[in-house]
Amino acid sequence: xxxxxxxxxxxxxxxxxxxxxxxxxxxxxxxxxxxxxxxxxxxxxxxxxxxxxxxxxxxxxxxxxxxxxxxxxxxxxxxxxxxxxxxxxxxxxxxxxxxxxxxxxxxxxxxxxxxxxxxxxxxxxxxxxxxxxxxxxxxxxxxxxxxxxxxxxxxxxxxxxxxxxxxxxxxxxxxxxxxxxxxxxxxxxxxxxxxxxxxxxxxxxxxxxxxxxxxxxxxxxxxxxxxxxxxxxxxxxxxxxxxxxxxxxxxxxxxxxxxxxxxxxxxxxxxxxxxxx
Ligand code: DGL
Numbered sequence: 001x002x003x004x005x006x007x008x009x010x011x012x013x014x015x016x017x018x019x020x021x022x023x024x025x026x027x028x029x030x031x032x033x034x035x036x037x038x039x040x041x042x043x044x045x046x047x048x049x050x051x052x053x054x055x056x057x058x059x060x061x062x063x064x065x066x067x068x069x070x071x072x073x074x075x076x077x078x079x080x081x082x083x084x085x086x087x088x089x090x091x092x093x094x095x096x097x098x099x100x101x102x103x104x105x106x107x108x109x110x111x112x113x114x115x116x117x118x119x120x121x122x123x124x125x126x127x128x129x130x131x132x133x134x135x136x137x138x139x140x141x142x143x144x145x146x147x148x149x150x151x152x153x154x155x156x157x158x159x160x161x162x163x164x165x166x167x168x169x170x171x172x173x174x175x176x177x178x179x180x181x182x183x184x185x186x187x188x189x190x191x192x193x194x195x196x197x198x199x200x201x202x203x204x205x206x207x208x209x210x211x212x213x214x215x216x217x218x219x220x221x222x223x224x225x226x227x228x229x230x231x232x233x234x235x236x237x238x239x240x241x242x243x244x245x246x247x248x249x250x251x252x253x254x255x256x257x258x259x260x261x262x263x264x265x266x267x268x269x270x271x272x273x274x275x276x277x
Pocket of ligand 1: 025
């Protein structure tokens with residue numbers, strides 16, 4: 001299960017905390033199941049206050065601090081900010097505030113794009129807030145100033161995914177419309193800069209034939225594995241790990257929509273009063 005060249009300690013038994021604005025961060029949890037199956041996981045989905053993607057930086061930072069304080073109670077060994085919007089605007093503040101390592105989805109996605117894009121012309125799609133933060137652009141240009149980044153906000157993708165409209169004519173038409181300008185930019189990789197977009201991969205790939213789609217969820221979990229391995233803090237793989245899910249509203253909807261993201265039943269799910277934190 002875990003890489004046996006990497007030492008495993010009791011510290012490793014502490015859970016990994018993951019938060020997102022709602023259900024979308026389960027794409028990261030799914031990756032954790034695949035890449036780090038021995039880990040205990042505590043997930044918080046801010047279903048009362050979703051979407052973050054159209055809110056101000058100040059509000060998203062406030063929410064991110066509250067979500068992290070809630071997760072910190074569980075003595076987490078690492079925090080993954082699964083939400084691109086929160087990663088784009090709040091990561092530095094969270095890193096200053098908490099003693100555990102904090103990983104966002106932007107840096108691993110940006111690095112993967114630079115690794116995989118041969119012509120260094122990279123597309124980024126995300127929510128309005130993520131795109132207008134220019135977080136991916138600043139990071140990629142910071143690492144490689146000769147890279148060219150082309151961004152596109154795709155605001156309708158989140159509601160379409162949450163409705164379960166992952167295929168079909170209407171979603172295909174929306175995908176086509178949003179990607180039409182990116183298609184003219186000769187990009188050879190496209191960062192899926194939002195938790196929900198990996199579920200649209202088949203349609204996106206069909207529209208962007210031959211272009212490498214970069215899934216930030218996969219990349220951040222690879223980074224988490226490295227960070228924990230370097231610190232000797234990987235969880236042991238020889239027991240059944242626990243997974244707990246908390247939401248700020250509508251647990252029943254979270255269970256229903258979340259099953260689509262995770263591909264399995266989600267239990268237990270508890271509702272918390274997040275404004276208290
Ligand atoms: N989780 C958000 C993101 O990755 C998408 C949903 C929202 O707008 O809150 O940007």
